Amino acid sequence: MSARPSSSRPLQAQDKLAFLLSLVPYLIDHEDVGVAEAAQHFGVTEEEMRRHVRLIAVSGLPGDSDSYLHNDLFDINWDEFEDNDRIVLTHSVAIDESPRFSARETAALLAGLQYLSALPENADRQALSTLMNKLARGASAPPSPVVVARARVDSALPVLREALVSRHQVEFDYRDAQGASERRTVDPLRLDSDDENWYLRGWDHARSAVRTFRLDRMSEVVATDRPASRGSDEVALSDTLFETSPEDLSVVVEVSESALPLLGDYLPEGTRTRPGRRPGVVEATLRVGHYHGLKRLAARLSGVVVVREPDQARTAVADWARQGLAAYGEQ
Amino acid sequence: MPSEAVPVEERLFSLVLALVATEHGLTKAEILSSVQGYRQRYKPGGDNASLERQFERDKDDIRELGVPLETIELASDAGNNQNLRYRIPKGAYDLPADVTFTPQETTLLNLAAEVWREGSLSSESHRALLKLRSLGVDAIEPTIGYAPRIRVREPAFEPLRAAIDKHVVVRFSYLKPGEDTATERTVEPLALIKHEGRWHLASFDRGRQERRTFLLSRIVGAVTTTRTAFTPPEGDAAAAALADLDRILANGRVRIRVVPGSDAETRLQRRAAETLADDEFVLNYSDSNLMADELASYGPEVVVLEPAHLRDRVVQRLRRVVADHEGTAR
Numbered sequence: 238m239s240a241r242p243s244s245s246r247p248l249q250a251q252d253k254l255a256f257l258l259s260l261v262p263y264l265i266d267h268e269d270v271g272v273a274e275a276a277q278h279f280g281v282t283e284e285e286m287r288r289h290v291r292l293i294a295v296s297g298l299p300g301d302s303d304s305y306l307h308n309d310l311f312d313i314n315w316d317e318f319e320d321n322d323r324i325v326l327t328h329s330v331a332i333d334e335s336p337r338f339s340a341r342e343t344a345a346l347l348a349g350l351q352y353l354s355a356l357p358e359n360a361d362r363q364a365l366s367t368l369m370n371k372l373a374r375g376a377s378a379p380p381s382p383v384v385v386a387r388a389r390v391d392s393a394l395p396v397l398r399e400a401l402v403s404r405h406q407v408e409f410d411y412r413d414a415q416g417a418s419e420r421r422t423v424d425p426l427r428l429d430s431d432d433e434n435w436y437l438r439g440w441d442h443a444r445s446a447v448r449t450f451r452l453d454r455m456s457e458v459v460a461t462d463r464p465a466s467r468g469s470d471e472v473a474l475s476d477t478l479f480e481t482s483p484e485d486l487s488v489v490v491e492v493s494e495s496a497l498p499l500l501g502d503y504l505p506e507g508t509r510t511r512p513g514r515r516p517g518v519v520e521a522t523l524r525v526g527h528y529h530g531l532k533r534l535a536a537r538l539s540g541v542v543v544v545r546e547p548d549q550a551r552t553a554v555a556d557w558a559r560q561g562l563a564a565y566g567e568q
Numbered sequence: 569m570p571s572e573a574v575p576v577e578e579r580l581f582s583l584v585l586a587l588v589a590t591e592h593g594l595t596k597a598e599i600l601s602s603v604q605g606y607r608q609r610y611k612p613g614g615d616n617a618s619l620e621r622q623f624e625r626d627k628d629d630i631r632e633l634g635v636p637l638e639t640i641e642l643a644s645d646a647g648n649n650q651n652l653r654y655r656i657p658k659g660a661y662d663l664p665a666d667v668t669f670t671p672q673e674t675t676l677l678n679l680a681a682e683v684w685r686e687g688s689l690s691s692e693s694h695r696a697l698l699k700l701r702s703l704g705v706d707a708i709e710p711t712i713g714y715a716p717r718i719r720v721r722e723p724a725f726e727p728l729r730a731a732i733d734k735h736v737v738v739r740f741s742y743l744k745p746g747e748d749t750a751t752e753r754t755v756e757p758l759a760l761i762k763h764e765g766r767w768h769l770a771s772f773d774r775g776r777q778e779r780r781t782f783l784l785s786r787i788v789g790a791v792t793t794t795r796t797a798f799t800p801p802e803g804d805a806a807a808a809a810l811a812d813l814d815r816i817l818a819n820g821r822v823r824i825r826v827v828p829g830s831d832a833e834t835r836l837q838r839r840a841a842e843t844l845a846d847d848e849f850v851l852n853y854s855d856s857n858l859m860a861d862e863l864a865s866y867g868p869e870v871v872v873l874e875p876a877h878l879r880d881r882v883v884q885r886l887r888r889v890v891a892d893h894e895g896t897a898r
Contacts, residue, residue: 251629253577255695258584258633259702266704279701296581298589299602331585334662335702339634341733342696345689348762349680352718359676368673375667377634377660381733382759382770382806383689385718386813391838401713412834430716432765453835495743495750495788498721535893537865539885543892551893558889560868565883 256281257289258336261311264293264326265333272322283322290324297330343376348385355388357395389433391452397437400460401425404468407439409458411450414529423450424465426472431502438474440467447472477505485524488531489546494519496541503534520545532557579605580626584635588661593640593653596623627654633695636660668703675707679714687720688729722767722784725760727791732757737774737796741788745857746881750788755780756798759806763813764854770809772801781809783855813854820853823873824863832869848873860885 256279263278264270276286290313297310314325338346350369359365373380393409400407407425412418423439426447430436435452491513497504503523510519525531528550535544535554544550582604586594600606600619609619631637640653669677677700681693724740731738738757741750755771762768767784821841825848826833833847840849853859860881863870867886872879 250576250580251633252691252695252698254580254584254630255633255698257577257581258635259698261702263702263704278704278706279698292575292578292581296578296585296604298586299582299604299607305604331589332658332661334665335699336661337634337636337663338696338699339632339692341632341688342634342692342699345684345693346677346680346696348689349683349693349718350676352683352762353676353680353716356714356716365676368669368676371667371669371673372677375663377636381729382804383729383761384759384806384810385762386764386810388716389839398713412829412831414831416830418829428714428716430714432717432719432762434765451835453838454831456834498723498785501721532867533865536867536886536889537861539861539864539888540892551895555890555893557867558864558886558893561864561866561886562883562890564868564871565879565886567883567887 253289255336257293258332260289261293261326261329261332262335264290264324265329267324269317269323269325272324275324287318290318293326294318337377338372338375340376340378340381343372343380344383346372347380348383352385352388355390357390357398388430391435391455393452393455393458394428394435396458396460397425397428397452400465401428403460404465406442406461406463406465407458408461409450409455412454412456414533415527421450422461423448424467426467427474440465440472442466447474485526486528486550488523488525488544488550489520490523490535491518491520491543491545492538493517493541496538497521499538499541500534528553536561574605574608576605579603580630583626584630584656587637587654587656588658590655593638593655595651595653596620599623599654663699663703669700669705671705671708674700674705678707679716683716683718684720685717688726689720718762720767722787724769724784724787724791725767727793728757728769728784729760731791731793732759735797735800737794737798739792739794740790742782743786743788745783745786745855745861753780753782755782756800758800759809760784761806761809761813763810764817766858768809768813770805770812772798781812817852817854820856820859821850822853822859822863822875822878823848823850825871825873826866827869830866830869832866836866836870856881864889 260279263275267275272283272286272290276283279286293311294313295310297305300306300309309330310328311326311330312328314327317323317325347369350365350372353359354362354365397407406422408420408422410418411421422442423437424442425437425439427438428435429438437450437452438447439450440446441448492500494517497510497519500521500523503525504521508521510521513519531544531550532554535542536558544554583599586599586603600616600623601610601612606619606623610616627637635656637654637656640655642651642653678697681697684690684693728738737754739752739754742753743750754774755769756774757769757771759770760767761770769782769784771780771782772778773780823844824836826836828847836851837843837849839851841852842850844850851859856878860878863872863878864882864885872882
């Protein structure tokens with residue numbers, strides 16, 4: 238691979254430059270602003286904000302005599318800064334407007350917007366296309382070609398979103414991977430998506446615990462008029478949709494090395510693999526909640542993944558495929 | 569080294585300021601001898617080779633941020649690259665005055681940036697948010713309730729994206745769905761498209777002399793970036809490829825029967841393009857092998873009625889699974 242990494246040094250310096258170039262016009266517009274307020278607006282710590290303001294205050298243009306002269310530097314009201322933690326820019330040089338977005342930055346936001354265009358909030362296609370045009374005009378070069386097809390959104394999404402925002406309980410029939418269906422009562426906490434799949438995370442009343450539900454396994458979704466007992470600000474949610482539990486079963490699979498990404502979330506980041514019996518093949522230990530998910534995974538990746546251990550797992554997979562053949566009148 | 573006293577961001581910031589302020593441009597010697605972060609290390613009349621390399625890298629980093637750093641060659645200086653001049657035209661640097669965003673739009677852009685949680689798209693969208701914040705508009709509400717995400721798991725993604733931006737030919741080996749051995753491909757990469765949850769590369773295949781679309785998940789091993797440049801075709805390659813993928817999806821039709829009350833019924837019925845009976849409907853698909861993979865995963869819960877070739881592919885997969893899992897291990 239000869240592609241140069243996006244930067245030969247830690248990306249941090251580039252990000253800091255973007256921050257400095259963005260901070261100057263903000264400080265020009267806000268003639269007198271508290272460090273705390275500015276830090277919050279940019280999502281940085283107050284100390285980071287102070288450090289960058291100090292750097293701006295000593296920066297400027299080189300003079301003819303190869304040294305920097307006072308008038309060619311930015312300046313701030315140092316008393317306000319040191320005594321009252323307030324930023325007052327008193328002199329600025331060279332730049333006064335926000336920088337344009339780069340081609341790649343624009344592409345990232347545009348592709349994100351394309352994906353979000355299916356959300357119920359974005360039913361106003363005109364408003365969205367106005368926003369996308371504006372973004373493209375703010376780019377320094379034509380956006381690089383990365384596009385995302387509009388997400389397929391389940392009809393349950395608007396109902397769940399509405400209940401989440403107004404903090405009401407929802408009820409729905411939920412069919413799990415085993416095929417068992419049950420009516421659930423849930424306080425909606427967050428709607429997650431993972432490519433074309435959408436998930437609800439919520440407080441399951443019957444189980445008194447946070448659970449993750451696939452929207453495409455729900456039916457008869459209704460918002461009730463009962464207030465939710467827990468809001469999203471009261472329950473900590475982890476960043477991973479599925480968490481492993483001590484009761485999970487360990488399964489050893491053999492998989493072509495090149496097909497490892499196809500295992501997706503079954504192979505959490507950092508999972509170690511071992512060399513397999515043939516070149517190009519590796520073994521990995523997966524943690525699964527039950528064999529119902531595993532047999533579907535093995536049947537989807539036929540010829541690519543082979544379950545090695547334990548024997549019960551192999552039997553569950555073989556039986557699943559055999560029943561499938563029987564449905565075609567084969568054996 | 570004494571140079572460490574000036575932080576990288578201070579040198580880059582000073583360079584941008586100097587190049588925006590100059591009307592006619594600065595020569596490399598002027599920059600290295602006078603700009604903060606370089607001047608401390610500049611040796612008048614001496615060897616400044618490492619400082620010059622530093623300057624080349626800094627230019628790349630600044631351009632990557634979307635700052636239009638220009639190189640100008642005065643007619644009188646033609647051929648003498650010591651006399652190239654550098655500048656940043658302010659008109660091309662400044663965000664146009666009419667590009668402003670409402671609080672609603674700002675909220676939506678914040679959410680669009682959150683969609684990327686890995687790789688270069690994540691750092692770039694966060695950098696774009698910094699620039700957006702310089703306009704001083706706050707989002708109306710924190711985007712509570714949604715945590716949308718597009719995955720970028722495929723290692724081929726970053727090198728392909730870099731090659732697309734540089735318009736250079738790439739080589740990789742490709743394991744076509746349904747085939748056992750990978751083949752070597754040499755292509756002009758044009759666009760990356762996420763469609764039906766999968767990343768695709770739209771390209772011109774040099775070996776086959778036609779447009780080809782590849783699945784990133786099927787690229788085996790590393791992508792080799794060559795030095796061979798190509799001229800991208802006119803028009804919006806990404807939009808054209810997306811339209812192609814939509815058309816292919818609409819043309820692929822499979823009629824299936826599902827077991828009532830099964831997981832397959834709940835999950836597949838809502839994707840039905842046409843419902844023929846309570847337990848019988850038509851799905852669209854773009855690749856017959858990938859569709860066969862998905863339908864095989866449902867085991868006995870789904871039976872493919874037609875087309876016959878798809879039915880055969882599913883049966884073939886199930887047979888293979890039985891063969892691979894019969895008997896005890898080892």
